[in-house]
Amino acid sequence: MIYASYALAFWYGIKLVLQDRDDPDGTYTPGNMVTVFFSVMTGSMNFGISSPYIEAFGISKAAGGKIFQVIDNEPVINLSKGNGAKIEDLKGNIRFKKVKFQYPSRKDVEILQGLDLEINSGETVALVGTSGCGKSTVIQLIQRFYDPIEGEIYLDGENLKDLDLTWLRSNIGVVGQEPVLFGTTVSENIKYGNPNATEDEIKTAAKKANAHSFIKALPDGYNTIVGERGAQLSGGQKQRIAIARALVRNPAILLLDEATSALDNTSEAKVQAALDSASKECTTIIVAHRLSTIRGANKIVVISQGQVVEQGTHDELMEKKNEYYNLVTTQVQSSELVQRSQTKESNAQFAEEMDNISIGTQNQLVEYEEDVKQNKKDSVIEVIKMNSPEWPQIVLGCTGSIIMGCAMPVFAILFGSILGTLALGDEEEVRRESNKFSLYFVISGIIAGLSTFFQMYMFGIAGEKLTKRIRIQMFQAMLRQEIGFFDKKSNGVGALCSKLSSDAALVQGATGQRIGTILQSIATLILSIGLSMYYEWRLGLVAMAFTPLILLATFFERRNTRNLSGHRDDSLQNSTKIAVEGVGNVRTVASLGCEDTFHNIYISELTPYLKRNLLSTHWRALVFGLSRSLMFFAYSACMYYGGYLIRDGLPYENVFKVSQALIMGTVSIANALAFAPNFTKGIEAARKVQGLLTRIPKIRDTPNSKDKKNEGNLLYSGIHFSYPTREGVPVLKGLDLTVLQGKTVALVGPSGCGKSTIIQLAERFYDPSAGEVFLDDEEFKSITLDTLRVHLGIVSQEPNLFNKTIAENIAYGDNSRVVESAEIIEAAKNANIHNFISSLPAGYETRLGEKGTQLSGGQKQRVAIARALVRNPKVLLLDEATSALDAESEKVFEIEQLSKILLYKKLWTTLKKGRTCITIAHRLTTIQDADVICVVDEGTIAEMGTHAELLEKQGLYYKLHSLQPK
Structure with a gap:
């Protein structure tokens, strides 16, 4: 269209010039025509230059729609932050009055159905009942994560809705079943409970939670980084830090949701005592699956189907022989549970010994450098x-x-x-020549239009396909990496998500329209220089004198942008990590009242980037302004010198040809400069992507690896092991262990002694530093990973479920085939979860939400067990697999299912072969029937034998057994 307008302008302009040439009073001169033409051309050209940026407005508009949807969303509950009443002398009296509640995502499933509950100040009240009955919902309603659909909740006579939400949560301490720690120091994690806490108060809280001893043993003590979600600590250590975090705020109300579920026997006895001591100073509400931990409660409340069905003290409820009595009796598996005759003195002495044992296994977070071959050819x-x-x-x-x-x-x-035609004397010849060149303008416009279409369309297709392919390859590469890769702080979830999102898209900045613009500029420059030399080399040399200045401006812009890109990526990755951590653990953040804290941390990560960017932007603007002004300087010089050459006989049309050719070249370079930021960022992103794609995992199949039929015999021989991020801290120290086919081996010992490490070595998440692990006499490294892992089933203490349906989550247990619905249902029945799933409106098609948030802890664990069973594994790995199960489920699962798995002779008839089983247990009642019990102590097997044999020895196992809660 622009070229067509040129043709029209010259065709009509020359007509007007010729008309006024014959008119004595005519005022329309060639100068008028050129002035009008350049006015229109400059406006059109600048609009054309800006048009690629219109794409940015489209992208921004789409992104802005999503952003403003979040910003403009009015939170119903959070509006009371900083607004509302504050109770001067908070006592902690809580009352639920006819409370009805359904979760917003499942409005057709009633959780609480007219619950009435009264909790008096200073009381310790325990909530018990089956999974999904509403225990954890009560905890969440007290924190006001949700508001009741009907009914009211009162605190000291005041409706919760009328209270200042920030003040309310600051007076509540919470310890959840799956504690969330943040990727900062131990001290900062505890301080999140009370931002104003002094160092002494932090240590006092840690001592109350039985955490001070192991924290002191860390290389950096309270300043040790705990890793993302506390990944560098054991489950028991995380739980104790979470307890310290709750206690440091001296709460008026303490909420404990199975707060000792992840602790070993040693720690549990002391932490339970600490919690009992802390609960005397405040109103305490405990959600408990293990009823032995709440016998001393002032009041025990039994909840069933969203209502209180029974309440009273332990003795009162046991006398009634009703709901509570049935729950308690299901937890008594054998008479051995009550045969504990150790004195308090010996218990305390042994507990101190256990603390010293666990200290030795602590570590220092050391960032290890990887031998990643980066592609530095940018x-x-x-x-x-x-x-x-x-x-x-x-x-x-x-x-x-x-x-x-x-x-x-x-x-x-x-x-x-076309300007040269005006010098012709014959009017008809002028018209004929001007018409011819006007037609050439139209033809040029058509060719330019088609060329631009193919340039944009083809590069757009290529760029989008490249982005998709890179994202797929990057995600595949991430999933191929060994577990040690993810232990590294720089490879946290936020950082990897940022790379997957931004780096893959930025690579397109080095291809597509940017490359098109560069090629276009190069073609323009080469042809411009060639034509200028052809038509008048002297004038061409004058114009070319400005080329080095333009190239210099380009160089500075490119270098400046490249430096900016590196800092930008680092800053945005760090800020993304903070955002992922804050939003992913929003319940914990909200309960701690740390929304502003994380907001400020997020801002602090962005601020350095902003400052660097502002400084760099001034410099970029100066360079870019210089490059744009150079074309005017070049034009000025060409016109000045061209005038002398015209005087010496040079046709004036050649001055326009040479000057316009060089000026257009200058404009093209300026256009390329405008796209330089995307180009240099794309090159940098491509280098990073190549680095990830070419990274060779440290644990992988070798050319000599072979498929192996798994019979289920495992042998650990002389195993020494340290985690890659803390190589100076040995976890296993010459461990020897034999696990025979069809047998069950139970691992017990204090937190951090190496139990979970043994299971991770069985999965080959890591390779030992020294020693070998064998499967059926074949060394692990000689077996393909697929063959090794396909026969392993694992149920972890904190199971990970996906944002899929329940059926899909269970079917994930075996991805080598399409798992039939009948198999899924059978696995769910075996895991005692079928009845619950069937009661849901969507049944097995119910979506679980991110990380399975729609289920309680016990329900998640049972789905994970079903997922392991659907694989029908040769080797079953259980890492405290029943820690989150409620009493009823645990009874059914352990007696009817686990005993069938653990005891080969009692396997149900549907299984033709026995399973090899390695189980980790803090509750020794769950592993008394194991074929072999191994006591792990300081990275070696200290004792092994059956339950009865180890009790007779009266050694380490006997002491562990005596510490079980009565």
């Missing part, structure tokens, strides 16, 4: 190689770009030629 060719499958589109796009690059110099020739 050339366009390296990036284009990644786009090679789209070579037909790229070739067409490049062709279009080159043709479009030639369009500007061709315009210069046509422009000069």
Whole structure:
């Protein structure tokens, strides 16, 4: 359209010039025509230059819609933050009055159905009942994560809705079943409970939670980084820090949701005593699956189907022989549970010994450098190689770009030629020649239009396909990496998500329209210089004198942008990690009242980038302004010198041809400069992507690896092991262990002694530093990972479920085939979860939400057990697999299911072969029937034998057994 307007302007303009040439009073001169033409051309050209940026407005509009949807969303509950009443002398009296509640995501499932409950100040009240009965919902309603659908909740006679939410939560201490720690120091994690806490108060809280001893043993003590979600600590250590975090705020109300579920026997006895001591100073509400931990409660409340069905003290409820009595009796598996005759003195002495044992296994977080071969060639060719499958589109796009690059110099020739026609004497000849060049303008416009279409369209297709492919390859590469790769702080969830999102998209910045613009500029520059030398080399040399200045401006812009890109990526990755951590653990953040804290941390990560960017932007603006002004300086010099050459006989049309050709070249370079930030960022992103894609996992199949039929015999021989992030701290120290086919081996011992490490070595998440692990006499490294892991079933203490349906989550247990619905249902029945699933409106098609948040802890654990069973594994690995089960489920599961798995002779008839089983247990009642019980102490097997044999020895196991809660 622009070229068509040129043709029309010259065709009509020359007509007006010729008319006024014959008119004595005519005022329309060639100068008028050129002035009008350049006014229109400059406006059109600048609009054309800005048009690629219109894409940015479209992207911004789409992103803005999502952003403003979040910003403009009015939170119903959170509006009371900083608003509302504050109770001067908070006592802690809580009352539920006819409370009805359904979760917003499952409005057709009634959780609480007219619950009435009264909790007096200073009381310790325990909530018990089956999974899904509403115990944890009560805890969440007290924190006001949700409001009741009907009914009211009162605190000291005041409706919770009328209270200042920030003040309310600051007076509540919470310890959850799956404690969430943040990727900072131990001290900062505890301080999240009370931002104003002094160092002494932090240590006092840690001592109350039995955490001070192991924290002191860490290399950096309270300043030790705990890793993302506390990954560098054992479950018991995380739980104790979470308890310290709750206690440091001296809460008026203490909420404990199975707060000791992850603790070993040693720690549990002391932590339970600490919690009992802390609960005397405040109103305490305990959600308990293990009823032995709440016998001393002032009041025990039994909840069933969203209502209180029974309440009273332990003795009162046991006398009634009703709901509570049935729950208690299901937890008595054998008479051995009550045969504990150790004195308090010996218990206390042994507990101190256990603390000393666990200290030795602590570690220092050491960032280890990886031998990753980075592709440091930041050339366009390296990036284009990644786009090679789209070579037909790229070739067409490049062709279009080159043709479009030639369009500007061709315009210069046509422009000069059409002005030259005015020098012809014959009017008819002038008309004929001007019509001819006007037609050439139209033809040039058509060619330019088609070229631009192919340039944009083809590069767009190639770029989007490249982005998709890179994201797929990056995600595959991430999933291929060994577990030690994810232990590294720089490879946290937020950082990897940021790379997957931004780096893959930025690579397109080094291809697509950016490469098209560069090729277009190169073509323009080459042809412009060639034409200027051809038509008048002296004038061409004058114009070319400005080229080095333009190139210098380009160089500074490129270098400046590249430095900015590196800092930008680091800053945005760090801020993304904070955002992922804060939003992913929003319940914990909200309960701690740390929303502003995380907001400020997020801002602090962005601020350095902003400052660097502002400084760099000034410099970029200066360079960019200089490059744009250079074309006017070049034009001025060309016109000045061209005047002298015209006087000496040079046709004036050649001055226009040479000057316009060079000026258009200058404009093209300026255009390329405008896209330089995307280009340099794309090159940098491509280097990072290549680094990840070419990284060789440290645990992988070798060319000699072979498939192996798994019979289930495991042998650990002389195993020494340290985690990659803390190589100076040995976890296993020459461990020897034999696990025979069909047998059950139970691992017991204090937190941090190496139990979970043994299971991770069985999965080959890590390789030992020394020693070998064998499967059926074959060394692990000689077996393919697929063959090894396909026969392993694992149920962890904190099971991970996916945001899929329940059926899909269970079917994930075996991805080598399509798991039939009947198998899924059978596995769910075996895990005692079928009845619950069937009661849901959508049944097995119910979506679980992110990390399975729609289920209680016990329900998640049972789904994970079903997922392991559907695989029908040869080796079953249980890492405290029943820690989150309620009494009723645990009874059914352990007696009817686990005993069948653990005891080969009693396996149910549907299983033709026995399973090898390795189980970790803090509750020794769950592993008394194991074939072999191994006591792990300081990275070696200290004792092994059956339950009865180890009790007879009266050694380490006997002491552990005596510490079980009565």
